[in-house]
Amino acid sequence: MSKKYRIVVNEDQCLGCGTCAALQPKYFKMEGQKSRPVKEVVVEGEDDIDAINEAISMCPSEGILLESLEE
Ligand code: SF4
Numbered sequence: 001m002s003k004k005y006r007i008v009v010n011e012d013q014c015l016g017c018g019t020c021a022a023l024q025p026k027y028f029k030m031e032g033q034k035s036r037p038v039k040e041v042v043v044e045g046e047d048d049i050d051a052i053n054e055a056i057s058m059c060p061s062e063g064i065l066l067e068s069l070e071e
Helices: 019-023 049-058
Strands: 004-009 028-031 034-037 041-043 064-069
Touching (some): 004 034, 049 064
Antiparallel strands (some): 004 041, 004 064
């Protein structure tokens, strides 16, 4: 079974810098001054988990989480 993850952007923490959306527009988009996940659930093997983690590591407010979902 491929692992699934949920992308969560904490709106209270998001500073609206746009870094995540600029780096990974496939997974993050800006709505006004806040980032939102394009896809809430991503799947290992189908989605680029490393790229998502890279965007997470570049977020200045540590406002993005990748939660592991149970099968
Ligand atoms: S990188 Fe972080 S602070 Fe910047 S828009 Fe994305 S979630 Fe918000």
